[in-house]
Structure formats: structure tokens, C-alpha cells
Amino acid sequence: MSRRSTLLAAIALLVAALMAVVLAFSPRNALPQEGSPEVRFVREMSQHHAQAVDMATRIRDRDSHDRTLRSVALDILLSQQEQIGQMRGWLTLWHLPWGGPGMTTAHARSMGMATPAELKALDTLPTRDAERLFLQLMIRHHQGALAMVEPVLGKGIRPEVRTLARQIAATQAGEIRLMTQMLAARGARPLPAPAASDPASMDGMDMGGEHQH
Known part of the structure; x- marks a missing residue:
């Protein structure tokens, strides 16, 4: 040479x-540090997703013959369980524990999460009533998720976190529309949106054109 x-x-x-x-x-x-928007989002969304998986599992265990509802529940169960694994993987890579300061009861309610009594009702109500309640609870739950993604959709957020937030927003907005139609077919309406949600602002949310499915 x-x-x-x-x-x-x-x-x-x-x-x-x-x-x-x-x-x-x-x-x-x-690497994100404790208290950063990314860490707070990942931990809180993991907790939020875990309840959605629980609700979907409960309604799947009922003797429902509604194939569409069972398909929606299975889709929520599988997709959100996968995203929980993804977010926990990030926390491991960031050298942070999965757990941390959890959501308070008031904060959880403001993000659309169900109460223990509402969860129990999914097991104890007659099947058709439980299906209707599931749709109402999951719509409200999804509305809370749309509010939760907003702080990590902007600039300055790690790209992988922002991409997941956009995927969650796009997927759950679509599921809200579908479940609202399913409720209407049952002659029922959604529950009031959680306090942190603004349906008008959600309609105009920048989804980034990305979809989970």
C-alpha cells in the first residue's frame, strides 16, 4: 500500500x-433518564396496556357467539401484549427497571382505566350485558390512550418511542370507530370520555400515516 x-x-x-x-x-x-417523557410514557402505557389485555382476556373467556367482538378482543390482547414486551425491552436497554412510580387512582381514571368493580362486572354480568360493557369500557380506555400519546408525538422524543406512539394512536382511533359502531348496533352509546380526553382534538391528531396492523 x-x-x-x-x-x-x-x-x-x-x-x-x-x-x-x-x-x-x-x-x-x-439513553433516557428517570423522569423523562419517554420513560414516563413507556411505564404508564405498559400499565395501561396491561389492563386492556386483562379486559380482552375476560371477555374472551365468556361464552360469546359474536365473532366480530371476539376478534376485536383477540386483536387487542395480542397487539398490546406485544407492545408491552417492546416497551419493557426498551427499559432494559435503557438500564431502568420496568416498574416505577405508578399511576395514582385519580390519574388512572383520567386516562380511561376501569375500576375493579367494572372489571369484575365483565365476569359476572350476563354475556350480552358484559359484551356491551366491554365495548364501553374499551372505548373509554382507548380514548385515554390517545391522550397519553400526545406528549411523545413531538420533536425531541426518541424516534422509536414516537413511532410506537403514532402506531398506538392510529390503531386505537380505528378501533374506537369500530367499537362505537358495534355499540350502536346493540342500541347502546359510549360512556363519557375520560377527563384527560378531548374527542375533538383526537379527531385532528397527527397519526403520521402509520398503522399497527
């Missing part, structure tokens, strides 16, 4: 090393 080639190779290696250092210490690649 000539001296010129050796010099060019050394320069290329130096440039590559400098670029690696810059990327390693750039804000975009810095």
Missing part, C-alpha cells in the same frame, strides 16, 4: 471514529 493510500485510510478511520463519538453523545442517542 502506498503512503498516500495509507494516509487516506488513516484519515477515513479517524473520521469514522469521530462520527461514532458524536453519535454516541448526541441527545438523540443518549
